[in-house]
Amino acid sequence: MATEDLEWERSKISNQDVNMMKKLGLMKKEGAIRFPSEESYPTPPIEYRVSFVDHLIRGLSTPIHDFLRVLLFVYGVQLHQLTSNSILHVAIFITLCECFLGVPPNWALWKRIFCLRRNGSHNTAYNIGGVVISVRSDVEYFDVKFPDSVQGWRKRWLYVHEESANSVEHNIAPFDGNAKILRRRSWDAKATEEEKTATEALMSRIHELQNTRGKELSGIQITTYFLRIRVQPLQARKNPLWTYAGEKDANRLSKDLSVKDLDKLIRRISSLSKKDPIPSSCRVEPYSATNPLPHNHPTLASLPPLPEDGEVEEQAVVTDDNQGSSLPESEIAGSRKSAVSSEKEVESDASESTQSLPSAASPGNKRKRTEVVDTGTSKAGTSHAKEVAPTEERTTLNPYEVALISSEKARKKAESSAAIVEDLRKRLRDAETSLSDNITQQTAREEDIISRLESQCRRFVRRTHQEFELDTPEDDRLLDALSLLEVNADEAREGIADAESSLSRLFPFFFTKKEKPDTFAALAKCFNAEEDLGHNLRQEGLKVGVEGTIALVASSQQNIDWAKVGEVPKMETKTWQSLIKAAKPNSKKILAFLGFKPTPAPSSSKPEIK
Template structure:
């Protein structure tokens, strides 16, 4: 059965937040007059003359007009429009262009691209997506940079706008005119020829060196941080390649330097880095620039995607179903829930699932839709292992429904597949992540408390061992209070003895015989010296000392 094409049903009224507007302003994307045009009430794109459809999440990942010749070539070769590409795919292209120009010292190379990436359809067996219907993926056989792509980008399809088309001196359109009805039928693959593999062998060797040179390792996050820090959009047609970048006065810069907090926030938004993960301040490998020129004998390899002549597009190579690198379909799940470390209403992430993976989770809390997660193209789980694990959780959804009465939480999937195994796996994915995050937080909290409750013990290496320490038959809090009270009483006795006061110790603990009013008056009388006494005993007083009867 052919997959149902969502077509215009995928589009809805654009919802761009103030945070998005402020971010685009800081990045300089809206600096040029009439560079961006925002939709009004339309729920389906109708770009004004001279404008094309794009997305906020494309622009913040390096897209600007006029687009780079390499991106223009990719769109023509694969027969795509901008709205077909997912945000992770846009970031893949930005990183690749930055890698080539700033760290390999060559123009973005089509032959090298074909060795590393392939293009495939993003959808499911039952649904053909149009917006974000294509994914750029790394070949499983290639050792490429770990670019830390997020699992999902929440709501990115709802943040569409119009960007001004500029042809950069080309006779043809720089960006193909918007056509929301254009169908994506299958995946494509354009493998490098033997001649192309030979010509790019030195580049592949250099990439491996950049990854593995001890003390000078280059990462995908460092490449991303570099182009964001330079304020040059990799996917824009520019006056100079990165290897001629001149710094603050460079003609291709869209804005001034981002503040460190804004840069960190943006990198976390477009990657999978958490708050606890550090952001690289610099690259360990010095990028090529005007201040670090290319060697005189540096090879100049030029290989761009073939552009059409007379409007004709090169015939696409359709991927066969038995190609392990490029399956025909990939399941695309939905928006991830709000991350704990984000202070924005909309979270950014995108799904790392193989083309053969099971349908991913739908957030029971946020009732996310199944159309906002893309495959990052870097994860290759085995379907047999997933099925083996999944069969252990059949019925999980039914159990969750019963648990709803006890927790007052919503457990239904918004758009279930009516398949027990798939729905169970979807449910397990979301709550499994939630459980792991909860255990990480619990481990951190218990580790901080451990030395106070168990000063003479060594902290267990596992979370289970640590948790068992805090779950004994006796009341740990009461035990600790009694121990502290015992120390305080002994210290008080020693203090009184040292002051050579005569005390009837047999009556000291009999506080019930003291009237409450007298007790308060005694506390008031002692208050003048309380801080001195507590300091002597090594106890830090609270701001409001209690006048309640002590626990003896």
């Protein structure tokens, strides 16, 4: 049956997730975490890697611990291809080694306990979380109590800043979402007899921690311990956990979590129900500054062997994608059944895989090996060249000479590559600086645009005394300010249209001898003159009324001396009111004759006369 890869989708990180990461101290360092914006496929910035909220709350933090770095190299997988429960497995193992065994995380011990399996089902092939770290079926290990299902973790992805290490082999590979998962022989690499002998005391101590009555240690106790002391096991640290010094420890990321937050976090990453109690402490006192390691305690060190240049040997790759487990994560999470179905498939490869991988070597041995090669190149190669130069009869080289020549070529190639890499790093730093400057300038420009938009909105409110609110805000300051300005502009356009219509109708009455302007601005300017246009209109109306009244009186054939009427001195208000009252019975008829509609109560005030 054809398989279907699970695709990336837009990250869905809630405010609750952000608050939890803040409480854990994961966002304390500026730039340590960046959240995706609108992208539905990860595009991490330079020196950032793709991780998940559920990875971080299970003990991951940057810079990443060397043990996890080399695990990724040896297994040939990327960080996003490990499930969240696999991350917790590594965190518990490192805490177990440093706090309860008193040794650095040990590769030989790891191989005795764990193996890697493909994660998937019959019709689905996972790429995000496509591999699972599981406990071998023949090993007794701590019951971690994984949750039954943690599928939602794939949707909560983000970017974490991974600081570049000095050595290339210590840098985790950049994100590649299209990289296929290829099962390697290293996935099921088993400890050699020599490694079993070296780690027998550690396995015995693990069984003792599990089975001592009254002092049994569990996976949930180990998990609770590293969450309580606020040290991320999967972060590169200055000091091992057996030197933990309490609240003043340099590796702590935050203050102690509240009882409520710790309880909530433990139940989120485990299968504990609300009825199950959260362990208040470990039944076995972990090593720390107050409980130091015994005198002459052996600190057995064993890291996964890395081939030269940090690349996994091609001969160790099994290209058949159909090999490996096809169990979904929910079936693997809570049990050791994940190792059973796949071990039968790779049983024939097991012995071969242990032989093809080099044995664990200490950093000291690796340095000695390098020194021998360098010495042979610089001294023996030079003296031998002087001996061979005069001799023209020799046409063949012995194996030692071939090795020296090959070593010299490799050295020159390495020096050339180092110069190229340094040049690329410089160009990359310059590009990153330029990009950072551009981002800063763009951010400042956007902030200026937002301020101007908001200022225009405030000016509109002050002018109109009318404030609007958006029905469906975008929760984006720039878009919301622009939308609000558009609402204000629509309101302003409607007001201008109404004003233009009204002023157009009034214009012939105020300006009888002028032609109406074409633009609204010119029309409004006409009505915004310094003189009182209303007073002038009233005066014109009064003039018409007087002339009409004179004509009406004359037409009624009344004998009036109009010269005397024109010489009447200024009239007092009471006299005016009495005369108006006397003429009131006929005022309606007079007004109708003059073309005015009568008012309910004619004004008895004196007219404005200049």
